[in-house]
Amino acid sequence: MLDPQLVQLSIVFLAALAVGGIVYVLVMPYLSGERAADKRMASVKQGLNVRAVRGGAPEIMNTRKKQVQETIKELEAKQKSKKKITMVTRLSRAGLDVPVRSFYLASLAAGLVLAAVTFVTGSSAIVSVAVGMAGVLGFPRWLLVYMTKRRQKNFLKEFANAIDVIVRGVKTGLPLNDCLKIISTETPEPVRGEFVELVEQQKVGVPLAKAFERMFDRMPLQEVNFFAIVVAIQSQTGGNLAEALGNLSAVLRDRARLQGKVQAFSAEAKTSAAIIGALPPTIMLLVYLSTPDYVALLWTEDLGKMMLAGSGVWMLSGILVMRKMIHFDY
Numbered sequence: 001m002l003d004p005q006l007v008q009l010s011i012v013f014l015a016a017l018a019v020g021g022i023v024y025v026l027v028m029p030y031l032s033g034e035r036a037a038d039k040r041m042a043s044v045k046q047g048l049n050v051r052a053v054r055g056g057a058p059e060i061m062n063t064r065k066k067q068v069q070e071t072i073k074e075l076e077a078k079q080k081s082k083k084k085i086t087m088v089t090r091l092s093r094a095g096l097d098v099p100v101r102s103f104y105l106a107s108l109a110a111g112l113v114l115a116a117v118t119f120v121t122g123s124s125a126i127v128s129v130a131v132g133m134a135g136v137l138g139f140p141r142w143l144l145v146y147m148t149k150r151r152q153k154n155f156l157k158e159f160a161n162a163i164d165v166i167v168r169g170v171k172t173g174l175p176l177n178d179c180l181k182i183i184s185t186e187t188p189e190p191v192r193g194e195f196v197e198l199v200e201q202q203k204v205g206v207p208l209a210k211a212f213e214r215m216f217d218r219m220p221l222q223e224v225n226f227f228a229i230v231v232a233i234q235s236q237t238g239g240n241l242a243e244a245l246g247n248l249s250a251v252l253r254d255r256a257r258l259q260g261k262v263q264a265f266s267a268e269a270k271t272s273a274a275i276i277g278a279l280p281p282t283i284m285l286l287v288y289l290s291t292p293d294y295v296a297l298l299w300t301e302d303l304g305k306m307m308l309a310g311s312g313v314w315m316l317s318g319i320l321v322m323r324k325m326i327h328f329d330y
Contacts, residue, residue, distance in 0.1 A: 087100045087103065088100055089217060089218070090144050090148070091103060091144070092218050093144075093148045093151070093152075093218055093219070093220070094144045094147040094148045094151060095147065095148075095151045095190060095193075096144075096147070103140070106140070107135075107136050107137075107139075107140040108136055110135045110136070110139060110140065111132040111133065111134075111135035111136030111137075112132060112135075113135070114131050114132055114134070114135035114139075115128045115129065115131055115132030115135065116128075118131040118132075151190050152219065152221055154189070154190055155190050155191055155194070155219060155221070156221065156223060156252075156256070158187055158188055158191045159191060159223055159224075159227075159252065160249050160252040160253050160256070161187065162183045162187050162191050162195070163227065163245050163248060163249040163252070164246075164249050165179060165182055165183055165186070165187070166179040166180070166183070166241075166242075166245055167242050167245045167246045167249065169182060170241050170242040170245070171242045176208075176231075176241070177199075177202065180195055180198060180199055180202075181199055183195045184196040184198070184199045190219075194215055194218065194219055197214075197215070197218070198211050198212070198215055201214065208231065208235065209228075209232050209235070212224075212227070212228035212231060212232070213228070215228070216228055223252055223255070226248055226251070226252075227245075227248060230244050230245060230248050266326050269325070269326045270326050273319075273322040273323070273325075273326055276318075276322070277315070277318070277319050277322065280311070280315060
């Protein structure tokens, strides 16, 4: 028979968890400012439409705007229709020039080594198998994500300078293809590698729009998307490419400065969140080192196991809420 007190605690715990989840879903959009931001953007868009109607823009400008809008819609439709990301694409984004088979073999070897080490140190077979599965499926993919983010960060550091090379080259009379070749030979990695791939594709007859689309697949950044849109619009509707890319370069540098300001302003909140998140397990570890019998009840008794599981769930919920509060979109 189950203990009535244990059943009652379980019911209270599940009810509290459900209420907390509902509150998080309903309240967080208001606390994080998402609803207010959506309302501001809607009001600004409505104001722009009203001013455009009142202004009575010339027919040529209206036609050009329609062409630009259609071009942007086509590019967005192509991006939304992308298939599932393959392992080849993941390896390319991380900058790894290795076969997929070699990656899977290395992942399997890492899992076997971790499982063997865990089993030799005295853990049970179930724990060893779990650690091995994490080594096969979890750690390699985490490593790919880490390498991809690091490569994208290094790409953004030099991307604005690469666009400035195109702007100066176009102003001096060089065609766009020659400017791309200069970037593929003069800029540091990983910008150089991406533009080398772009130039090589053009040599075999791949259209420029398709080459930029593949570049966005390898480097899925908004900055690359902006660059592809500007070049695609200029090639279809005409216009001053140097001026458009100059404005884009200024926008990218402003985004970089804004990112630095956001990181500086949120540093205190991130530090506080790290301290608050690390405080409970740290205190638990210190108490265990000083008086092990006092804390051992949490994993030797049924009620202690339930309390430990509930504490872990609420700790995870608190960490997710804090992460939502200190994460800024810009």
